[in-house]
Amino acid sequence: MSVQPATVASRDLKVGCRGQLVCPCSLHRLTSSRRHPTRQTTEVRTVATFIAVVAAAMIAGCGPVGEPAAPSAEAPGTPDGPARRIATASGPVMVLIPAGEFLMGSEAEPDSRPVHRVSVSAFYMDKHEVTQEVYERLMGSNPARHKGPQDPVERVRWTDALRFCNARSQAEGLTPCYDLKTRKCDFAADGYRLPTEAEWEYACRAGTAGDYGFEEGAAGLAEHAWFKDNARRRHQPVGQKSANAFGLCDMLGNVREWCNDWYGRDYYAASPAADPHGPEQGEKTVLRGGAFSCTAESCTAWARYCDEPGLTDACVASDDSGFRCVRRAK
Numbered sequence: 001m002s003v004q005p006a007t008v009a010s011r012d013l014k015v016g017c018r019g020q021l022v023c024p025c026s027l028h029r030l031t032s033s034r035r036h037p038t039r040q041t042t043e044v045r046t047v048a049t050f051i052a053v054v055a056a057a058m059i060a061g062c063g064p065v066g067e068p069a070a071p072s073a074e075a076p077g078t079p080d081g082p083a084r085r086i087a088t089a090s091g092p093v094m095v096l097i098p099a100g101e102f103l104m105g106s107e108a109e110p111d112s113r114p115v116h117r118v119s120v121s122a123f124y125m126d127k128h129e130v131t132q133e134v135y136e137r138l139m140g141s142n143p144a145r146h147k148g149p150q151d152p153v154e155r156v157r158w159t160d161a162l163r164f165c166n167a168r169s170q171a172e173g174l175t176p177c178y179d180l181k182t183r184k185c186d187f188a189a190d191g192y193r194l195p196t197e198a199e200w201e202y203a204c205r206a207g208t209a210g211d212y213g214f215e216e217g218a219a220g221l222a223e224h225a226w227f228k229d230n231a232r233r234r235h236q237p238v239g240q241k242s243a244n245a246f247g248l249c250d251m252l253g254n255v256r257e258w259c260n261d262w263y264g265r266d267y268y269a270a271s272p273a274a275d276p277h278g279p280e281q282g283e284k285t286v287l288r289g290g291a292f293s294c295t296a297e298s299c300t301a302w303a304r305y306c307d308e309p310g311l312t313d314a315c316v317a318s319d320d321s322g323f324r325c326v327r328r329a330k
């Protein structure tokens, strides 16, 4: 089983235990080579509340994962709003993603059309991909193919990510978001969950227009991301590259990131305008952001991937799929 560009969902790439991982990004590149992603500089324009982005940029630098164990004094909350940055009891730092709206998608691929306006409520998001150290401390095992305590955990399926979210919630005395039998998410719970696809793209774009979530476009990818040109064929420790304007690291590249949503190829045509949660059901779930194995063309803010949510055979889980968590901001 393998991750695949969602635009070619009908074509499964099989990956064997002998490690001959087939880069799905090459398939994505083939499908898009005749129709290179269209820059949306003029058509994608974030609006409204992005003054908050400027404030977030003040805390944007990436750095060591082991940051203060108490809420950061450099980004305190106010009587009118939550802290812009918190260090959680389980270790990872989270940053506040302010409420706002943006134009989601791209006209470049069938499943990313149409570009549509979406509003997103405020939420906290992990500054980094979940590391192997954090995952092992909570779950008691490290499934990653390529070991490294500060590297992102990989070979985790969507269902593993849900279990981690609940374990992290319980470890911090929060209400778990997931019913692990039905896989339903309680968005009202105060615990950890995966980001919706809309939250992920909004956070990745961070108030910028274009394909990549930073104004330099593809030319800036090496500064912000580990991808095929610079990753030396494996993921790298988190937080080494420049953060985006919200202060998030490695959104593009390093490992793909599971989202909460079931994948719906035509979902954007019927998506609600406010806090969309994806289809009610599906066969596969969404991944975003591209990975260390991907070309620059495949590491865009809008490119959609999907994969089987459950673990059918541990040895074929992808070594370039990981995740990060979000939780309510109030």
Ligand SMILES: [Ca+2]
Pocket: 129, 250, 251, 252, 253, 254, 255, 256, 257, 289, 290
């Ligand atoms: Ca990533």
